[in-house]
Each structure stands twice: as C-alpha cells, then as structure tokens.
Amino acid sequence: MLLVEKPFDGVAVVTLNRPEAMNALSKALRQALRQAMVELDADPEVKVIVLTGAGERAFTAGLDLKELSSDPLGMGAANTTDPAENPARALLATRKPIIGAINGVAITGGFEVALACDVLICSTNARFADTHARVGITPGWGLSQKLSRVIGPYRAKELSLTGNFLDARTAYEWGLANRVVEPGELMEAALTLARQMADIEADMLVGYKAMIDDGYETTLAEGLKLEHERSLAHNVEVTPEMVAARREKVQARGRSQ
Structure with missing residues (x-):
C-alpha cells in the first residue's frame, strides 16, 4: 500500500x-x-x-x-x-x-x-x-x-x-x-x-525551506523582516573558518556546472 x-x-x-x-x-x-x-x-x-x-x-x-x-x-x-x-x-x-x-x-x-x-x-x-x-x-x-x-x-x-x-x-x-x-x-x-x-547540511535545508514558506504567507515587508531576524540568529554562529572550509567545494561545484 x-x-x-x-x-x-x-x-x-x-x-x-x-x-x-x-x-x-x-x-x-x-x-x-x-x-x-x-x-x-x-x-x-x-x-x-x-x-x-x-x-x-x-x-x-x-x-x-x-x-x-x-x-x-x-x-x-x-x-x-x-x-x-x-x-x-x-x-x-x-x-x-x-x-x-x-x-x-x-x-x-x-x-x-x-x-x-x-x-x-x-x-x-x-x-x-x-x-x-x-x-x-x-x-x-x-x-x-x-x-x-x-x-x-x-x-x-x-x-x-x-x-x-x-x-x-x-x-x-x-x-x-x-x-x-x-x-x-x-x-x-x-x-x-x-x-x-x-548535499546541503540538514539544518540549512530545514531552516531555508521554513523561511521561504513562512515568508510567503506574509506580506513582502513582513517577509523581509522575518528573513532579517532569522539571518541574524543563524549567521552569528557562522565563523570565517566554516566559510573557508566550504569555499573550495562550492567553487569546484560551480565550475562543474
């Protein structure tokens, strides 16, 4: 079934x-x-x-x-x-x-x-x-x-x-x-x-999907405010080292496409 x-x-x-x-x-x-x-x-x-x-x-x-x-x-x-x-x-x-x-x-x-x-x-x-x-x-x-x-x-x-x-x-x-x-x-x-x-990290998939869906249910102004609030909460945890570790992989994938 x-x-x-x-x-x-x-x-x-x-x-x-x-x-x-x-x-x-x-x-x-x-x-x-x-x-x-x-x-x-x-x-x-x-x-x-x-x-x-x-x-x-x-x-x-x-x-x-x-x-x-x-x-x-x-x-x-x-x-x-x-x-x-x-x-x-x-x-x-x-x-x-x-x-x-x-x-x-x-x-x-x-x-x-x-x-x-x-x-x-x-x-x-x-x-x-x-x-x-x-x-x-x-x-x-x-x-x-x-x-x-x-x-x-x-x-x-x-x-x-x-x-x-x-x-x-x-x-x-x-x-x-x-x-x-x-x-x-x-x-x-x-x-x-x-x-x-x-290939994306699980928390990013869940969080980004929710941000799109939640924002779509509001006005543009409210959606932009929602994005700002969630971006601040998430990006404060991102370090330069974390970005550097992913940078080469992202660039290689871009060249392959």
Whole structure:
C-alpha cells in the first residue's frame, strides 16, 4: 500500500502503491502516509523525500470515492485538519524538502497532495485536474487557496470551475511544474535533484525551506523582516573558518556546472 525506500544516503522515496485503484487515498493509505512522514522527518539519515505513485497511470486520483460511498462518516476526510486523515497536512507538517515525482494523473485530492510538495518534477504522462465542483465537494486540503497563489487566480478559476485537465507541458509553462521529462527519466531526474539537495547540511535545508514558506504567507515587508531576524540568529554562529572550509567545494561545484 505504501513503499518506503532509501536508495542512497540522505534520500527516501515514498511510493503510493495502489496502482489497481489509481493510487487512490484510502483511509489506510492516508494513515500510512502520515506515519511514514513523521518517521522520515525524525530520521537523521534522511534529508530529502521523494513522493511518487506506483505505475504510470496515476500519481494519485485523490480520495477513494468507492470507499467514501460506503462510509457515512467518510466525507469528514475531505475537510479535516488532522494530518492522519489529511495527507496535504501530513506533507506540510514535514520539515524536510519533498519532491513530488508526478508520474500520471493528480486529480482533485491528488492535486492537493501535489501542491503540498516543495518541488514538482512531471513526466509527460502527468495531468492535473480539480474535479471538486463536478463531484459536488468543496476542497478542504488547500487547493482553492494554494493553486491561485501558484498559477494566479484567473488560471486557477479556469481549472477549478471547469474540471478540465491540465497537461504536463502547460503545467510547466504556467509555473506549476519545475520541469517535465519522459516517463522513463522521471525517477532519475527526481533522485538527481534529491541528491543535490541532500548535499546541503540538514539544518540549512530545514531552516531555508521554513523561511521561504513562512515568508510567503506574509506580506513582502513582513517577509523581509522575518528573513532579517532569522539571518541574524543563524549567521552569528557562522565563523570565517566554516566559510573557508566550504569555499573550495562550492567553487569546484560551480565550475562543474
């Protein structure tokens, strides 16, 4: 149902493994995802997490509608703030960077899970759709607010008020995806990026991600103040010797690129 692997130092791969159900987020899968994220966030050997879906058809089709149709209390999952039931919250509560490797469709709740990742690498098979309005469910995992902040309100309204699919290339052009690659290259691209991030010290990854996220939720003026405060608190601990020790490595990496 959920696979967790550590292909190399510093990186964990979490796979939603219900390909026969388009990796739909059943209650059991949501709870397993939450537990995995808590454990990986606490694991000192893991710096970066890659999240993907099994197969090539779907990243995840969102909530398991078949399960919901037979559970009179199931709809509570659509707007709960409990990370054990709300996978977007489970991802957002994770301090470490999460790379979404979007291998197929990310529909409705699945779209919300994708939006909770920090970086999205898409295969050419990837497609996004918000079918909340067509199903008659109001989003509760963040889509109505986060999508408009990523691609703008006009494009967000076009998607959400039609339920139309957005292909991978357009998602890239609209700023939703960081890059698009062929299906056979997806995991390699995601793991390469994860390895590059994992080369950074763990506390810097966590602190810098938090500074970007926390600042983005405020005004520019408040964000600049936040950066100044955290910069002062962190940089006072940095010595010239620490900078010198890293300088040669940084310069060599720059020349190689």
